[in-house]
Every structure is written in structure tokens, then in C-alpha cells.
Amino acid sequence: MDSSVVCTETFATDGCIMSGNQKIPRDVESDIESLYKAVPQLTKTFRIIDKIGEGTFSSVYLGEAQMRDGSRDMFALKHLIPTSHPTRIAAELQCLTVAGGRENVMGVEYCFRKEDHVVIVMPYMEHKAIVDIIGSLSFEEVRLYIYHLLKALRHIHQFGIIHRDVKPNNFLYNRKAKKFALVDFGLAQGTADTQIELLKDLVGLRKPSRPVFSERNLNNCASPTTTVKQETKTQLVKPVKTGALSSRSFPATARTQKTQRTVHLPLTCNCFQTDRVCNICLSRKQQVAPRAGTPGFRAPEVLTKCPNQGTAIDVWSAGVIFLSLLSGRYPFFKANDDMVALTQIMTIRGSRETIRAAKEFGKVVLCSRELPRLDLKVLCETLRGQRPEEGTLSSKPRVECKASDQRSETQVGKTPPLFLKSLDKKTAQPSLRKDCLTHDERGWDTVPDEAYDLLDRLLDLNPTTRFTAAQALEHPLFENL
Structure with missing residues (x-):
């Protein structure tokens, strides 16, 4: 691909921005400028024409690039939000590179990164909703x-x-x-x-915020759940002096007593197979x-x-x-x-x-x-x-x-x-x-x-x-x- 800079000269008219023959709204033009600043490498290759999609985790732009043979091709540039986890981004890229490009699955052409900003470049397919x-x-x-x-x-x-x-x-x-x-x-x-190695790593990412996926552990108030929590807590607490440990024993005891009161709740509530929800069910974790x-x-x-x-x-x-x-x-x-x-x-x-x-x-x-x-x-x-x-x-x-x-x-x-x-x-x-x-x-x-x-x-x-x-x-x- 030709790395020469493509001219992106613009001028205002009727509340919009003109870029070549394309009339772009001011808010879209502002987003395009922000993307150029976030990932400056794009200016050497792409002339971003429009913003064609926006979701919770990304925005998609339409870009034009001049190829080595002199032709111009259109690409879809997906800008991932900076808060996306690096492993999640890498897993998406691996899915596109391993399975994409055939059998009606979109492939990936290039990827640009600057600090926490990532842009995935894919072939553009003209389509209607x-x-x-x-x-x-x-x-x-x-x-x-x-x-x-x-x-x-x-x-x-x-x-x-x-x-x-x-x-x-x-x-x-x-x-x-x-x-x-x-x-x-x-x-x-x-x-x-799965053959996508990074998708295996995503399971590990969920463990800190969602410790247990097992329905048995979530709905059964048996001792194994308490044991898992205590073991996890022991690994995270830093070593402290003996005197400090004794001063912390009373809050820990109170928490243990509270847990013990919870485990004695009956497994079968008194609203089972009725049209209401009892306090026992409402007190259980989701x-x-x-x-x-x-x-x-x-x-x-x-x-x-x-x-x-x-x-x-x-x-x-x-x-x-x-x-x-x-x-x-x-x-x-x-x-x-x-x-x-x-x-x-x-x-x-x-x-x-x-x-x-x-x-x-x-x-x-x-x-x-x-x-x-x-x-x-x-x-x-x-x-x-x-x-x-x-x-x-x-x-x-x-x-x-x-x-x-x-x-x-x-x-x-x-x-x-x-x-x-x-x-x-x-x-x-x-x-x-x-x-x-x-x-x-x-x-x-x-x-x-x-x-x-x-x-x-x-x-x-x-x-x-x-x-x-x-x-x-x-x-x-x-x-x-």
C-alpha cells in the first residue's frame, strides 16, 4: 500500500464540512479529526470519508486508500473504545485472522495501534440495512x-x-x-x-468480577462456596504483623457469623411453584x-x-x-x-x-x-x-x-x-x-x-x-x- 499522505483539506459550508465531493456533518468531522489525532499513522494511508456506524464498544468509519497500482480502494475502519480489554481486542483480531476472509466471514487487512487506541481495517462492503x-x-x-x-x-x-x-x-x-x-x-x-487460543484467556478475565459460573454454587448455600471465598481472600491479603491480625479478628468473626446465618436458609422456599416471590428468594444472589x-x-x-x-x-x-x-x-x-x-x-x-x-x-x-x-x-x-x-x-x-x-x-x-x-x-x-x-x-x-x-x-x-x-x-x- 502506498504510504503517501492523502490530502484531507476541508472547508465549511451550510453547517457542514466539505471533504472533496463528500458533505460531512460537523459532529462527524470532529470525530474524524479526533481519530486522526488518536492514531496519527492513519493520515499517511487513509482519507477518512464518513462515519458509517457506531456501537457500544466501537465506531466504524469509511476510508479510502491509494494502492500501489494507482487504484483507490475503500475500507472499513473500526475504532475500538480505549476501555476495551487488550485480550478482548486481541481475541477479536485472532477470530478475524484465523476464520475470516472466507465462507462469508469478514477478514482483516491491517491493524493500527497508538497507546490504548486500536483501529482494525477491513474490506468495505456496500450494503443496506x-x-x-x-x-x-x-x-x-x-x-x-x-x-x-x-x-x-x-x-x-x-x-x-x-x-x-x-x-x-x-x-x-x-x-x-x-x-x-x-x-x-x-x-x-x-x-x-476452541481453536482460538485467546478466547480461552477471556474466561480467566471474567473470574475476578464473576467468581463462580456454576449454578450449584450460586444457589446452594453450602460450605464449599464459603471455602472458595476464604481461600481467595487469603491469597490476596498481604502478610501483616501478629498484632495487626488480632485487631482484625473481630470484624472477621462478625462476617463469619453473618455467613453462617445465611447458609441455614432452606433450599426449597415457600413460594416454590406459586405466583409470588418470597423474601428468601429475594435475598438470594442473582x-x-x-x-x-x-x-x-x-x-x-x-x-x-x-x-x-x-x-x-x-x-x-x-x-x-x-x-x-x-x-x-x-x-x-x-x-x-x-x-x-x-x-x-x-x-x-x-x-x-x-x-x-x-x-x-x-x-x-x-x-x-x-x-x-x-x-x-x-x-x-x-x-x-x-x-x-x-x-x-x-x-x-x-x-x-x-x-x-x-x-x-x-x-x-x-x-x-x-x-x-x-x-x-x-x-x-x-x-x-x-x-x-x-x-x-x-x-x-x-x-x-x-x-x-x-x-x-x-x-x-x-x-x-x-x-x-x-x-x-x-x-x-x-x-x-
């Missing part, structure tokens, strides 16, 4: 989209990578060129046999388990804080995306509270099925009313306006949901009016007429039953029986691909 094109997609486009998403997931899962944040914003789609790219491994974790991801795309085992989470959580997220595309509704699930999100899932998949699946991975889920399992084909066709006579999806009662581990309830949540009510009020048909093709010409009147069968298997509530990405790619829906 799903929310802007979902109304004009044909079924064949949806089929290809899910097929290529599953290919990307199969690829990273072979390396033992759990993406943990699969959603349309992280799976770029160039509709014109029919290209796809899975991006953003900032929340990735490794399986037990269950701790990985729950990274975007609301609306989290799997049931994530919502119920199951400590054993694997690649199946990515497949569930792919199923939610497939449900959105088949129904024409994005986002389909939208709830910031985990229990509300779990209730929305039960509204679609059924309360009995959810309770049965939760029991398989060591959780007890209680629901105040029984919710029947919906037919996915009827649901999607109704939301697309193909079954107007069956548009009474919202005639369901208000429900309350409670989830816990098998020994006790530890969380409770109340749902707002069922989200299907808002989905049912909107008719999908108007949004499906954004281009010249009619609804039938896009193939939505001939969606094969195999599509809904695959959707059902991707949204299997039990992670142990849920399709893997490799199994899904063998489904008859993709037979001719």
Missing part, C-alpha cells in the same frame, strides 16, 4: 440470505467460535452483488475445544451466566441464565432472523427485560414447550396462563397479509412469567400487552409494495413447507436438540444450492 429492504425482498432472496448466514456460522463454529451477537446489522448483505459478510466478533466466546448479545435475539438458555451455553445460541439468533424475514416484521422480538423476552418467545412457541425445554437444561419456568404453540406458517402468512381472516393473533390473555434454576425461583417478570397485538395491527401488504414486483411475483404465495420446517428446527427451545448450522445446511430447503 435489513429494515430498509425487508418489504421488497423476494422469498428466493430470503432463502439465499439464510443459507449464506448458516454457512458463515458453520465456518466459525468449526473453529470453536461462538459469535454471541448474530443479527442483521452484523451480517452485511450486498443485494446487488449477492455478497454477504459476518462481522463484529467483539463479544465472541470460545467453546471448550444467578450469573453469560448474557452478551442484542435484546430480541437471545436464546432461551441465555434468557434463563443457563451457565452452559454453546454454538446453539447463534443458531437460535439465525432462526429469529429467518422468522423476521418470513413474516416481514423486523424486529420481531423487542424487549429489554429478559423475562418479557422469554414470555414473547412462549407466545410463539408455547408455554408447555418452553417449560419442558427449560427443565432439560436445569431451569424451572412458571407461567400464570397456558399459552398454545402457534403454527409458524399461519403466523408468517397472517403477518404478511395472506390470511386476513385469521388476523386475530392478539386475542391472548396477559401473562406473567418466572424463571429459575431447579431448586428455587430467583427472578420474576411481567409482560406488557402481548407484542403480537402490535404486530397484528400492522398489515404487511403495504410495506411489500416498495418496488415494481407484486407480492406474488416475489414468490410469497408459494413458500414451501420446508421453509417453516427449517424455521421450527432453528427455533427449537432445547439447545441440545436444536439444529446445528451444519445440519441446517443439509435441509431440503437448500437442496439445489
